[in-house]
Amino acid sequence: MENVIRMLDEEQAQALRNEIIEKGVMPYIKAVFERFPKFNSATLLVAQYWDDEADDAVHQEVIFSALNTPNLKSAFETYTDENMEAKDSINSPEDLPSTVVDWGFDDGLERSLWDNWCDNGDAITAFAAFCKEGANQWQDIGEAYSPYAVFRRQGKDVEMVVIGEMIRPWLDGVQPSWQSRYG
Numbered sequence: 001m002e003n004v005i006r007m008l009d010e011e012q013a014q015a016l017r018n019e020i021i022e023k024g025v026m027p028y029i030k031a032v033f034e035r036f037p038k039f040n041s042a043t044l045l046v047a048q049y050w051d052d053e054a055d056d057a058v059h060q061e062v063i064f065s066a067l068n069t070p071n072l073k074s075a076f077e078t079y080t081d082e083n084m085e086a087k088d089s090i091n092s093p094e095d096l097p098s099t100v101v102d103w104g105f106d107d108g109l110e111r112s113l114w115d116n117w118c119d120n121g122d123a124i125t126a127f128a129a130f131c132k133e134g135a136n137q138w139q140d141i142g143e144a145y146s147p148y149a150v151f152r153r154q155g156k157d158v159e160m161v162v163i164g165e166m167i168r169p170w171l172d173g174v175q176p177s178w179q180s181r182y183g
Helices: 010-035 071-077 111-115 120-132 177-182
Strands: 043-047 058-064 144-153 158-162
Touching: 010 043, 010 058, 010 120, 010 144, 043 120, 058 071, 058 120, 120 177, 158 177
Parallel strands: none
Antiparallel strands: 043 058, 043 144, 144 158
């Protein structure tokens, strides 16, 4: 806690979260809902852990569901580190694809999400406070990730409800560690 440098105050950090959601997450979820009309909801999950090049990167996953609210227990039991290709029959019945974000579509469906989510930059400043302490890249999704928001289909619109708890408020608006080291 003593090495924490805050770049943004609480209001600015919230504005950054809103911008990341608006520019990247929401367009992605809308595109998936359009492509797969049987999906009715999605949950954005966030986790902070070292992964290759940054010791404080904030990562995201999105769980989609045919239910009005994704059943995270089912998703977490289904998607383990060794079994990310599994089919979650509660959230993704019938002919729907796997419910996790890594589908690897080659038509740019995931571009809005990836282009607007900087694991090693703004995502740290915006979402680190909502992440569990001590997560790592070898944990299952349910161990490492925390839910931030639920998105629900509302006709042609999508409603977002923030459900995440600020677990580590001292990190709200934090400067990424690489910036304090390298300026």
